[in-house]
Amino acid sequence: GQSLEQPSEVTAVEGAIVQINCTYQTSGFYGLSWYQQHDGGAPTFLSYNALDGLEETGRFSSFLSRSDSYGYLLLQELQMKDSASYFCAVIEVGDDKIIFGKGTRLHILP
Amino acid sequence: KAGVTQTPRYLIKTRGQQVTLSCSPISGHRSVSWYQQTPGQGLQFLFEYFSETQRNKGNFPGRFSGRQFSNSRSEMNVSTLELGDSALYLCASSETGGVNTGELFFGEGSRLTVL
Numbered sequence: 001g002q003s004l005e006q007p008s009e010v011t012a013v014e015g016a017i018v019q020i021n022c023t024y025q026t027s028g029f030y031g032l033s034w035y036q037q038h039d040g041g042a043p044t045f046l047s048y049n050a051l052d053g054l055e056e057t058g059r060f061s062s063f064l065s066r067s068d069s070y071g072y073l074l075l076q077e078l079q080m081k082d083s084a085s086y087f088c089a090v091i092e093v094g095d096d097k098i099i100f101g102k103g104t105r106l107h108i109l110p
Numbered sequence: 111k112a113g114v115t116q117t118p119r120y121l122i123k124t125r126g127q128q129v130t131l132s133c134s135p136i137s138g139h140r141s142v143s144w145y146q147q148t149p150g151q152g153l154q155f156l157f158e159y160f161s162e163t164q165r166n167k168g169n170f171p172g173r174f175s176g177r178q179f180s181n182s183r184s185e186m187n188v189s190t191l192e193l194g195d196s197a198l199y200l201c202a203s204s205e206t207g208g209v210n211t212g213e214l215f216f217g218e219g220s221r222l223t224v225l
Contacts, residue, residue, distance in 0.1 A: 048212030
């Protein structure tokens with residue numbers, strides 16, 4: 001089965017850069033996704049890494065290293081609206097289930 | 111395109127009762143997945159339906175069940191409710207289950223409180 005580990009909370013300052021890590025133990029997966037969820041809202045898709053390397057979408061970037069069983073989400077030029085929970089997720093090979101980590105709560109200070 | 115719609119948004123039940131939650135996926139999406147979200151536990155996978163067939167199931171007791179209709183709408187049912195079933199139940203849809211794009215589209219969820 002799958003196991004994904006993320007820090008439970010991260011704090012950063014408005015305008016700064018923050019990295020949210022995700023490590024995983026898995027026998028095989030198709031790729032690593034990231035989702036954002038504001039309080040009271042639905043999770044929304046941010047990015048997907050099927051291959052190793054960096055994917056950039058505006059202020060957000062995501063990285064995957066299969067050899068290190070590691071990925072991260074990088075948020076640049078932090079804004080107060082980025083205060084939310086961020087979840088990494090993997091898609092298991094075989095049964096194609098999408099399994100989520102427990103999430104990282106990002107606090108942004110003015 | 112309309113998004114994923116879940117009903118009801120909020121509900122309160124007592125222990126021992128049963129509850130049915132509904133999910134209407136985005137038009138054209140044939141895969142519907144259900145997740146339970148509780149504080150500190152993230153999103154825990156319940157089951158996934160694709161073209162009316164349960165394709166995957168998580169590690170939840172048999173009290174949790176679901177089904178999908180020919181129009182891709184899905185329902186999940188929890189019988190003999192326990193206090194620990196209090197949670198936000200999220201439904202997510204995709205065209206094929208998210209394997210190709212890693213992307214699921216979530217509804218706002220149904221918040222269940224068991225007293």
